[in-house]
Each structure stands twice: as C-alpha cells, then as structure tokens.
Amino acid sequence: MVAVCFYLHIHQPYRLGRFTFFDIGTGKGYWDEETNKAVLERVVRKSYLPTTRILLELMKETNFAFRTAFSITGVVLEQLRKQKYDEVISNFIKLIDNGCEIVSETYYHSLAFLFSKKEFREQVKMHRELVQELFGLKPRIFRNTELVYSNEIAMQAEKMGYRGILAEGHEKILGWRSPCFVYRAKDGNIRVLLRHYKLSDDISFRFSLHTWEEFPLTADKFAAWVNAHNGNGEIVNLFMDFETFGEHQWPETGIFEFLKHMPKEILKHPDNEFVTPYEAIRRFPERGELDVPFIVSWADTERDLTAWLGNRMQQYALQKLYELEERVKKTGKADIIEDWRKLQISDHFYFMCTKWFADGDVHKYFNPYDTPYDAFINFMNVLEDLKRRIEDVENHKITRDVAIKFLGNVNDGNEFYCVDGKIFRNLRELAEGLRKISSDAFNYHVNASKNDFANWIANCIGDVKLAEKIAKLNDAKLMRRAILDRIKYLKRFI
Numbered sequence: 001m002v003a004v005c006f007y008l009h010i011h012q013p014y015r016l017g018r019f020t021f022f023d024i025g026t027g028k029g030y031w032d033e034e035t036n037k038a039v040l041e042r043v044v045r046k047s048y049l050p051t052t053r054i055l056l057e058l059m060k061e062t063n064f065a066f067r068t069a070f071s072i073t074g075v076v077l078e079q080l081r082k083q084k085y086d087e088v089i090s091n092f093i094k095l096i097d098n099g100c101e102i103v104s105e106t107y108y109h110s111l112a113f114l115f116s117k118k119e120f121r122e123q124v125k126m127h128r129e130l131v132q133e134l135f136g137l138k139p140r141i142f143r144n145t146e147l148v149y150s151n152e153i154a155m156q157a158e159k160m161g162y163r164g165i166l167a168e169g170h171e172k173i174l175g176w177r178s179p180c181f182v183y184r185a186k187d188g189n190i191r192v193l194l195r196h197y198k199l200s201d202d203i204s205f206r207f208s209l210h211t212w213e214e215f216p217l218t219a220d221k222f223a224a225w226v227n228a229h230n231g232n233g234e235i236v237n238l239f240m241d242f243e244t245f246g247e248h249q250w251p252e253t254g255i256f257e258f259l260k261h262m263p264k265e266i267l268k269h270p271d272n273e274f275v276t277p278y279e280a281i282r283r284f285p286e287r288g289e290l291d292v293p294f295i296v297s298w299a300d301t302e303r304d305l306t307a308w309l310g311n312r313m314q315q316y317a318l319q320k321l322y323e324l325e326e327r328v329k330k331t332g333k334a335d336i337i338e339d340w341r342k343l344q345i346s347d348h349f350y351f352m353c354t355k356w357f358a359d360g361d362v363h364k365y366f367n368p369y370d371t372p373y374d375a376f377i378n379f380m381n382v383l384e385d386l387k388r389r390i391e392d393v394e395n396h397k398i399t400r401d402v403a404i405k406f407l408g409n410v411n412d413g414n415e416f417y418c419v420d421g422k423i424f425r426n427l428r429e430l431a432e433g434l435r436k437i438s439s440d441a442f443n444y445h446v447n448a449s450k451n452d453f454a455n456w457i458a459n460c461i462g463d464v465k466l467a468e469k470i471a472k473l474n475d476a477k478l479m480r481r482a483i484l485d486r487i488k489y490l491k492r493f494i
Helices: 033-061 073-080 086-097 117-136 151-159 197-205 218-229 255-267 277-283 312-323 325-331 333-344 372-394 400-407 426-436 439-445 451-459 462-471 476-491
Strands: 005-010 069-072 166-167 182-185 191-197 235-241 285-289
Touching: 005 277, 005 325, 033 073, 033 255, 069 086, 073 086, 073 117, 117 151, 151 166, 151 182, 151 285, 166 277, 182 439, 191 277, 191 285, 197 218, 197 235, 197 372, 285 312, 312 372, 325 333, 325 372, 372 476, 400 426, 400 476, 426 451, 451 462, 462 476
Parallel strands: 005 069, 005 235, 166 191, 182 285
Antiparallel strands: 182 191
C-alpha cells in the first residue's frame, strides 16, 4: 500500500504602495490597498472558491476517504475576513470539520526564525491562536515559511509542542534515501514529513508545460506514478501552493479536471489511502534520523535561502528591519508593531531577488515592481519612515495628547487673522485658506522679512517641527501640501 499526504499552502501578502523619498515623514500610508484588494479578488475567483468547492465535492464522492491538509497564513486570513469572503472561510471550516487538517506556521509568512527566535515564537503563537479562533482546533504539525528547515528549526518546533514538521525531500538532505518514509529530526523526537518534489512539481510547475516529455499529465498516469511506490515507500507527500489550481495553472489547462479525477484514480488501487500529516506520523514508524545542519527550503533548484538572501540588497534590508525589533516593541504602539511585522512578509524580499528576472519563475507572478532595485528602494523608504515614527515616540515628540492639541483649535485670542479677512483657528482651516488665498494676501504674510504662518504654527499651535518646514516654503500650494501631510501624520496618534 501507499498513503498519500496532500498538502496545500495558502498565502497572499500585503503589498507596499509606491513610497518615495519625498513621502518620508508625511504620514502617507504604506500599503497598496487597491492592488491587494484586486489581487485577492482575482485569486478568490480563479482559485480559492472553485478549488475548495471541488475538494468538498471530492470528499463526498469518495465517502471521505479523500482528505487534505492546509496551511493558511495569518495575513491572507486577515484579508479574507476584511473583504468578507465568507464562503472561502466557510469552505475551509467545512473541509476541516470533515477530516482535513490545518498546519501551523508563522502568522506573517516571515523569515523571523533566521533573525529573531523571540519574534518567531510570537508569530507562531499568533497564528495558532487565530487558527483556534476560526477553526476550533490546535494544530499539531508545523511548517516554516517556504518550508525553511534545519535541525535547529525542528528542535524549536518540538519545544513549542509540535509533533511533526514539514520539509523539502531533496537529495541534498536525503542522499540515497527516499522521501517516501517518515523520519525523525536529529537529536529530537519530532517527526519529519518530506515533500516528494518530483511528483509535486509535476502538478504545480510542469502540468501545462507543452515541451515536457510527459505532457499531457492525466489523472490515471499520475496515479500510476504514485502506485509505483507500493513496496518501496510508505507515504507520498504531495506539497504545493494552493494557487496551483486556477491561478498558476489556469482553468484552460485542464487543471481542475485533473484535480477532480486524480484522488479517485489513486484510490482505485485497493491498498491506497489519503492521510493528513498528523495521521501520517501516528500511523507510520520513523525510518531513521534526518540530520540537516544547514538551511533548506522548497524554493528553486538550489533549495536554499538565495531567493530571499542572495544579494546585498536583501541582506541589508532584512538586517535593518530586524535591528528595529526592540525599539518597535518598546513603543507599545499597535500600529507601529503591526506595520513592522507586515514588513517581515517574505514576499518583500523575494521581490528584490535578482537571480529570477532572467527566467520564467512562477514566484514573480504577483510581483508589483519593474525591477528588484525598485523593490529595494521602495522598501527602504518605508523603513526610514517607520524609524521616524519610532523616534517620535522615543523622544516623546508626539503622543496622543500632543496630536490632539496640534490638531485642535487654538485658544481664544490666538486665532490667525489673514489680511484678506479670513480667520483660522486650526491647521485644517489654514490649509483650506491657503487653497483659496490670493497672491497678494499670501505675499503679505510670507516674504523676505517674515513668515506669519510659520510663526503662528510655532507660537499658537505649538507644532515646532511643522513650523520649521513651513518657514522654508514660499509657495501656497507647497505649504498647503505640507500642512495636509502633517495632519494625516498626526491622526495616526489618535
């Protein structure tokens, strides 16, 4: 007999919006809400909804002999809930209620383990709590971001209470051994399930490749390849991205028809079965110790970290990001901590990868940048803005009370009386007045000998930082823009 463990990973990042050097310190938001919403809508329509419906139908048609496992990042669950894709979440709940399994991971799909064990543990705990809230169960199997694995990672997962962990079953860690057995991590008791990358990639990467010698891939042909492991393996682990179905492989390729028939073709063999990861480690004995003293992943042919840490830009960006950890957490500001964690999403660093822009790598499918250098510059501008927000808190320059004071009306008697008859009581009114002010009136208040607006902002409102900026401007439109940016920034603290 041979058991099949079918596992799908679901993730969509928060993408950054365009953020230039001139946006730093203006209060501009970081995230491209429009693009994030549009991409998720497309993936839900093309992949998540049709695939979950097929999986539910397959379970019924096979009398629940077919089942699968999922890992769903916290950030995609956030987006699904925010955009009210209730049917997608409901379908996952139904799948899990009927015997499928959900696997634990980092909430932000991050590389935190490589830079901060504390942050790694916090993100795993966040994800576990979200899974318990939504699905009512506590995951017992762990997968690290992009199947990043080593002896040390397995040990950490075991300390956190996990019974099993997923990893890439590549020759560089297996040598002559087969990925079709359960292994035990070195110096521990946690069990390791290894991805059968050849069979998995036949579906996820080669399915629609017309130059592939095995094209077209049919369900019965694939089932025969699985059956060939009868007698020389106990479990075939098929691990791939959920978006394989409908997004990476479009419906026109026949991928949905393949999915509808593949499990039933495998189950035609009387001794075959589908198992979830936890069932696998309970049912099958470990067949040896797996010693992986170095880092491996399921990315590209090298199966290493070069997709995220292969060039100086990526290394520098990650280093500077994690250097902020202690300062970020000491602020106690939920918005700063959340933005910092969203910046850990591994996709930001994949977008900076230089080695893939010469080929057709599927991971750049959702890349919003023209070049990796654009991705790096954009990211570092955002990071600089985040640092300034941290400094404001550290230096007590801006607190909630201060922000309210700066945005509120001045005390009676401190109003600004414009030469054109307008009266300004707060920054918003000043910005509106500057939109309509005549050149003569503006030049009366701002000239070579004085800047009445800057003086009023400093002495009556008390915002010295804004006053210093206004003092350098002699154009009403630029002045108004600076005031509106400051208003937007100050609102973050309220």
